[in-house]
Amino acid sequence: MQVKDIRYVLHSKPSEPRTYNLLTVSEVGAAMVEDGNLTRPRDLYVVAKDPPLLRLFETDEKYDPLQYPSLFPYGDLGWTYTDVYANGAKYRNKRKMSLREHVSYRLFQKVDDQTALHQGGRLFQQWGVDQRAKCEQEKLQWVAKNQKELRAELYHGISDALLNEETITLDEGELLI
Numbered sequence: 001m002q003v004k005d006i007r008y009v010l011h012s013k014p015s016e017p018r019t020y021n022l023l024t025v026s027e028v029g030a031a032m033v034e035d036g037n038l039t040r041p042r043d044l045y046v047v048a049k050d051p052p053l054l055r056l057f058e059t060d061e062k063y064d065p066l067q068y069p070s071l072f073p074y075g076d077l078g079w080t081y082t083d084v085y086a087n088g089a090k091y092r093n094k095r096k097m098s099l100r101e102h103v104s105y106r107l108f109q110k111v112d113d114q115t116a117l118h119q120g121g122r123l124f125q126q127w128g129v130d131q132r133a134k135c136e137q138e139k140l141q142w143v144a145k146n147q148k149e150l151r152a153e154l155y156h157g158i159s160d161a162l163l164n165e166e167t168i169t170l171d172e173g174e175l176l177i
Helices: 063-067 099-107 122-145 152-163
Strands: 043-046 054-057
Touching: 043 063, 054 063, 099 122
Parallel strands: none
Antiparallel strands: 043 054
């Protein structure tokens, strides 16, 4: 497995007197580095007392309780591709629940809900950012796998024309597929 080293360097500008270098907000953010390989998901390695090393992908139902044990103290399982609606219900002619729907369900605070998830503070924010990153990754994987259904090959002529220097364009606008 090849590991990429990423280094963040933050520099202050001492010449600007109105800049405050200390943190002034308690927000959590994400930086997603994409190298074009959508088939390699983010994963989590679990080291037990006895080998072997256990590798969990972000789509494994045990990923969230192991990544955030404080938010899921009872080991509530997270989302996986095989999640279905309760009682075999169908929604929009499908039985399987999407990751976005699962996260929406978790984010909705129920009456008399005393779960640790909504009381997690910044860890809850980090969980939310992580779920959003997983949703974006799922969308990108869907687009990459469904290029025929999107008929993406029809748009190569448009991009070639835009790259051609001889093409006269007044306002290129925005290309949406």
